[in-house]
Amino acid sequence: MRALAAIVAVYGILASANVTADDNHKHIGDEVNSLPLFDAHIHYKEPAWGPYPPEAVLKLMDDTGVAMGLVSSTPDEGTITLWKHAPRRIVPELRPYHGNAGSSNWTRSPGMFEYLRKRLDAYPHEGIGEFHLHNVNPEDETLLRKIAATAKRRNLYIHVHSGKEPVDYLFNLEPDIKIIWAHAGMTEPAKIVEAMMETYVTLYADTSFRESDILNAEGAIDRDWRRVLERFPERFMVGSDTWVNSQWDDYTHLIALNRKWLSQFSRPIAEQIAYKNAERLFGRKVSTQLLGKR
Ligand SMILES: [Zn+2]
Secondary structure (H helix, E strand, O other), X not given: OHHHHHHHHHHHHHHHHHHHHHHHOOEOHXXXXXXXXXXXXXXXXXXXXXXXXXXXXXXXXXXXXXXXXXXXXXXXXXXXXXXXHOOOXXXXXXXXXXXXXXXXXXXXXXOHXXXXXXXXXXXXXXXXXXXXXXXXXXXXXXXXXXXXXXXXXXXXXXXXXXXXXXXXXXXHHOOOOEXXXXXXXXXXXXXXXXXXXXXXXXXXXXOOOOHHHHEOOOOOEOHHHXXXXXXXXXXXXXXXOOOOHHHHHOHHHHHHHHHHHHOOOEHHHHHHHHHHHHHHHXXXXXXXXXXXOO
């Protein structure tokens, strides 16, 4: 009996210790569903224009609580169409891809810099990207140096889909730029992402396509990802990556998946990643009041 009482007493102490720890690091849980989201990785590419006219895109955003999004498109006309339709909900950024210039050859496309300069003069893009750099190629240096200098001069983000090396390369070309690392490095492990965040104070990332890395097979947060997200919560934003129409078809589920992993962080961290970082980065107010408006 005495042993049992001792066990109960010890268990009671442990249980109350857990309550205290939980209070300090209490996860936001289902309350995450009432937060507005900023979707930092939207594409509105030409194949989507027919099945998903601007009204349909805004309806998907409204229905999922996505108050605002960072949009880049192939070609850029998609972004501008969406931005004109809902200027308070859309932050435009300039994707280089158009005509024959795509993800694998855009850096060697004739007239590329002139194209970018003209579009940046014509529209209020706040970033250049999302573009792919599959590797560091010396042939690309002239163009990338000009892009980095332009981004710095115009105070634009560079949104790059790449592994670690091209990010190092861009910061080496122009240390004072601001980079949004698409898909948080895509295939780079969390430990590399953490080291990069530590190295570059103006490196940010969207977590699109990383949901199944951040969430482990049991639906909990991967330990390495929890460490980097809790150490640098001011640098991450969620994203859907609507790069093909099936992502639009799946948009409601994708956003729910993002809320699912955010629900397992404290309220302050969930709020930062959901929308507060975007408010700071883009100088806007991201609120549920925007839902249903344009
Ligand atoms: Zn991408």
